[in-house]
Amino acid sequence: MHFRLFVCLVALLLPTVPGRAQLKWDNPAQQFQRTPADEGIEAFYTFRNVGKLPVTITGLRASCGCTTPHLEKKTYAPGETGTVTARFVFGDRKGPQHKTIEVSTDEEGAPPVVLDLRVLIHDPLSIEPTLVYWKRGEPGEAKTMQLTAEAGQPVRIKNVISSNPRLPAKLVTVKAGESYVVSVKPADTAQKEVGEIFVLTDFPADAPRTYILQARVK
Amino acid sequence: MIARLLRQLAFVLVLALAPALVSGAWQLAWKKEEPLAPGEVRLATAREWGDKVQWVDARSRAKYERTHLPGALLLNEDEWDTLVKPFIDEWDSDKTLVVYCDGGTCDASHAVAARIRKELSIPDVYVLKGGFAEWEGK
Amino acid sequence: MGGKVIVIVRVIVAGVFLVAGVMKIWDFEHARSATPDFTIAIQQYRMLPWPDLTVALAVYLPWLEVTAALALFVRRFALGAATAVLGMSAMFVVAIGSAWWRGLVLDCGCFGKGRAPTDLRLHLLAGAVLLAVAAALIVHEWRRARRD
Incomplete structure (x- = not known):
C-alpha cells in the first residue's frame, strides 16, 4: 500500500522536477468504461522528448500479466514523439480495474514514470454471491443470490433451472428488468450435493446470455 | 470514590505505557519488516496453520x-x-484459503481474494505476503 | 471467609493476566518477540481497519495485562487495576463474541500463539466468568477503599 502510494506520489511530483525528466507525457493517466464483451482495450500513451539529449527507454513493466506494453522503438531524439501502447486483455475480470506500466529510461537520476490505466468493466447483470453453500448437517435454510441489472439497461430473467432437484432454486422478481433474487433451499443437508443453477436472461436480444450459479452442500 | 478509581486506572494505564514504549521502540529499531496489508498473512504463519x-x-x-x-x-x-x-468442487469449507501471485508488486492475489470473499461469500481468505517468490526464496 | 476467597480469586485472576501478558510479549519456545504473532492474532478478528493501531495495540495490551496483574496486589492501585482487568475482559468478550457471530475461524491469541483454531464459545464463557470476577473484585476493592 505504501509502495503504491509512493508510486502515485512520484508520478504526481515528476512533472515538477525541473530539468530532469526529458520525456513529457501527454496523458499518463487514462480512464475507460467497457463491458466484458469488449474483451480488451488498447490505450495509447504519447510522449515527446523535450530535453536536449536523446533518451532511450530501457524498460516497460506492467503490473499485471494481463497488460502488455509495446513500444515502436527505443531511442528518441530531442523533439521526437513516441507512443507506448498498452493492451489490456480483460479475461473474466469485472468491475473497476487499475493497472500500471512502469517506464524506465537511461536518464540519469530520473525515476521511472508510472503510466496509469483504469478501466471500469461493467457487466449488464451483476450477481452476488454466485455461490451458496451449506456445510453438511447445517440447518438447510434458504440462501439467496442477488441479481441486479445495470441502471438504464433492463435485463429480464426468463427462468432459473437447477441441475439438482435436491437443490431447488426459486426466482423472486423484486423489480422486473432491474432486480431479482434467486433463492435456493436444499431438501436436506445430510449428504454432499452439487448443483448448478442456470439463469436464463433476455439480454442481449440477439444472443441471450445464460449465467451459471453454484450451489453446494459440502 | 469514582475520582479515586479513575486516578488509579489512569496510573495503571500510564505505568503499562512505559515498558510498551520501550519494547515498541526496540522492536521497531530491531526489525524493519514490512507491515502486513489488511488480509495478508506471512508465509511463516501460513506454514504453521499446516493442513x-x-x-x-x-x-x-x-x-x-x-x-x-x-x-x-x-x-x-x-x-x-x-x-x-x-x-468450488475441490474447495473444502473447513480450510483457510491463502491466495498468492508472483510476489513483489503483483496484485492478482488481492483481486482474487476480494472476489472469493465478495462473489463466493467465503470469508476465510488470506493473501500470502510476498507471494510465490517468498515461497521459493525459502 | 470473604477475605480468603477474595485473596484466592485475586491470585487466580492476576495469574491468568500475568501469564497471558508475558506470553504475548515473549515467545519462549522460539526465543523471540511474540509481538508479530499477536499482531496477526488481532488482525484475524478483522475489527481494526488501521494496521498501525493494530501493531500499537499488540505492543501495549500485553504490558497492560502484566501491569494490571501486578497492581492488583498493591493496595493503592488495586481498585484501578481491577477496573483495567474489567475493561480488558469486556474487550475480550466483545472481540470473541463478534468473531463467533461473524463465523470467523481463528486462534484467539489469548496466550500468545495457539496451534489450533479456538473454540470461541468456550472462550466466550471464560470471558464472561472473567468479567464477573473482575466486577466482584471492583466491588470488593471499592468497599475496602471506602473503609480506609
Missing part, C-alpha cells in the same frame, strides 16, 4: 502448470468463469 491451509494460485495457467505450491488450486481472473466451478 488447514488451502493454497490458491492466482497466477496464469502457464505459470501454475510449470510449478505451484503443494495442493494449490488454480483460480485467476483471466479464466475466472471456467475455473470457478472446479475450484
Whole structure:
C-alpha cells in the first residue's frame, strides 16, 4: 500500500522536477468504461522528448500479466514523439480495474514514470454471491443470490433451472428488468450435493446470455 | 470514590505505557519488516496453520502448470468463469484459503481474494505476503 | 471467609493476566518477540481497519495485562487495576463474541500463539466468568477503599 502510494506520489511530483525528466507525457493517466464483451482495450500513451539529449527507454513493466506494453522503438531524439501502447486483455475480470506500466529510461537520476490505466468493466447483470453453500448437517435454510441489472439497461430473467432437484432454486422478481433474487433451499443437508443453477436472461436480444450459479452442500 | 478509581486506572494505564514504549521502540529499531496489508498473512504463519491451509494460485495457467505450491488450486481472473466451478468442487469449507501471485508488486492475489470473499461469500481468505517468490526464496 | 476467597480469586485472576501478558510479549519456545504473532492474532478478528493501531495495540495490551496483574496486589492501585482487568475482559468478550457471530475461524491469541483454531464459545464463557470476577473484585476493592 505504501509502495503504491509512493508510486502515485512520484508520478504526481515528476512533472515538477525541473530539468530532469526529458520525456513529457501527454496523458499518463487514462480512464475507460467497457463491458466484458469488449474483451480488451488498447490505450495509447504519447510522449515527446523535450530535453536536449536523446533518451532511450530501457524498460516497460506492467503490473499485471494481463497488460502488455509495446513500444515502436527505443531511442528518441530531442523533439521526437513516441507512443507506448498498452493492451489490456480483460479475461473474466469485472468491475473497476487499475493497472500500471512502469517506464524506465537511461536518464540519469530520473525515476521511472508510472503510466496509469483504469478501466471500469461493467457487466449488464451483476450477481452476488454466485455461490451458496451449506456445510453438511447445517440447518438447510434458504440462501439467496442477488441479481441486479445495470441502471438504464433492463435485463429480464426468463427462468432459473437447477441441475439438482435436491437443490431447488426459486426466482423472486423484486423489480422486473432491474432486480431479482434467486433463492435456493436444499431438501436436506445430510449428504454432499452439487448443483448448478442456470439463469436464463433476455439480454442481449440477439444472443441471450445464460449465467451459471453454484450451489453446494459440502 | 469514582475520582479515586479513575486516578488509579489512569496510573495503571500510564505505568503499562512505559515498558510498551520501550519494547515498541526496540522492536521497531530491531526489525524493519514490512507491515502486513489488511488480509495478508506471512508465509511463516501460513506454514504453521499446516493442513488447514488451502493454497490458491492466482497466477496464469502457464505459470501454475510449470510449478505451484503443494495442493494449490488454480483460480485467476483471466479464466475466472471456467475455473470457478472446479475450484468450488475441490474447495473444502473447513480450510483457510491463502491466495498468492508472483510476489513483489503483483496484485492478482488481492483481486482474487476480494472476489472469493465478495462473489463466493467465503470469508476465510488470506493473501500470502510476498507471494510465490517468498515461497521459493525459502 | 470473604477475605480468603477474595485473596484466592485475586491470585487466580492476576495469574491468568500475568501469564497471558508475558506470553504475548515473549515467545519462549522460539526465543523471540511474540509481538508479530499477536499482531496477526488481532488482525484475524478483522475489527481494526488501521494496521498501525493494530501493531500499537499488540505492543501495549500485553504490558497492560502484566501491569494490571501486578497492581492488583498493591493496595493503592488495586481498585484501578481491577477496573483495567474489567475493561480488558469486556474487550475480550466483545472481540470473541463478534468473531463467533461473524463465523470467523481463528486462534484467539489469548496466550500468545495457539496451534489450533479456538473454540470461541468456550472462550466466550471464560470471558464472561472473567468479567464477573473482575466486577466482584471492583466491588470488593471499592468497599475496602471506602473503609480506609
